[in-house]
Amino acid sequence: MTTLAIDTGVGPLLRSWREQRRISQLELALRADSSARHISFIETGRSRPSEEMILRLAEHLEIPVRERNTLLLVGGYAPRYAQTAFDDPALDALREGMDRLLQAYEPYPALIVGGTYDVVAANRGMAMLLDPVAEHLLVPPLNAMRLTLHPEGLAPRIRNLREWRADLLSQMERQIALARSAQLRELYEEVAGYPVPESTGSTGSVPAPSLPFALPLLIEHDGEVLSFVCSIATFNTPMDVTVAELAIETFLPADRATADHLRSFTS
Template identity: 45%
Template sequence: MGSARQTEDVDFPQALRSARRRHHLSQLDLALRAGTTQRHLSFIENGRSRPGRGIVVRLGESMGLPLRERNELLLAAGYAPVYPQTSLDDPALEHVRAALGHILTGHLPYPAIVVDPRHDLVLANGAFGLLTEGVAEHLLRPPVNVLRLSLHPEGLAPRIANLAQWARHILDRIPRDDLHDELSGYVPHIEPGPDHVGFAAPMRLRSARGELRLTTTITTFATALDVTVAELKLEAFLPADAATAALLAE
């Protein structure tokens, strides 16, 4: 994986403390999970002890950090990353592509897609076309961002009967970055009422076959040891009622 290296621009003790606090773990909790002592962990966080690569790997694993963040923690500690990041087009991941294809096909007649961390479309099954009826061509040119496709005025938005609720459901799930700002400008504002219990709701999508009521499930590859695979998400659309199931079955 390459030789160890020191990084001067990232403070490992601070990076470790920040990650631990984000996951609401005390030093004792993390020490027990990682198979070390609170005293040793305290020395590491105070910069009094330089950790070996093995303990850095265990700390990242014990906090459940995404593989990309585990690699960043290793770099901050002065070690080369241990988790590869392979292009999905690489022959080494042919078995992954084949497996994803089987999963997507098996989900028919319901739409299903695979997206990367930027929410760009990686793969889709044949039923995905039901969602993109009438969508502007420029939104379907790669890379296709499925969130932009969903909320853009020339995308699915004109066909979503409960756009404000569905948009808030999406926006609440993503970080507040440039994409969040862009998408927020596309949708109407909605104020939660006194009985508000969350914006999660089936998407009500008008189609040539009638209104489709769709819920979604998101699957991640939790045991993957490659950054690329671990960051993929499979989003499956399921009928929320019998009428929608019948329409999709046609």
């Protein structure tokens, strides 16, 4: 993932993150056991922060670990967090555990995506929903946002596409603000530009179930309209860039008919 250049110098970068978080110099100083004067000197370049101080400020500003590496490099220090390829043997135990999780969730759909929504693993429940999808969208690396919003992907079968699309684009906007990724911005501009299909399937308009706690995904499959609620899980306190950007997305049936339909297809 490519990081967007904002300013030169660690001070302006830290100031940009602080302003984005809407935290005053005094509040950040109190959190980091420092002083507003020292924070001001760091931001203006009058004081060179230590490696420990950069990491402490980054923690209190909730800066992603990839961006913490950038701050360290700009500040004249070596990166602290490794970026291990997902297929590296060092992550064998992690991959095996995630595979077991995906399999245990069957017949319900689940997948794992990276920082730019590329799919790194999925279970049979998800594969079922992707049938049929245009072949060119299934060429690796699969991208969850393209698969969902492309007019030859899942989009024509999503009954509440406009609501679901708006939610996904808002999610991407929040992620762009957090990660400041050029690749993520390019993906957003691509999928946001996809036309919204006029037709959303052959069974007509289906009202959403009463789910005040979450927006459901209503999607047609094999003549039935299935209803899901989605949850996203990430790793707590990751120490590797790759692991920090992984997200496990699970789709829980919102009604008994959906659960029965999934069981019938994977039994």
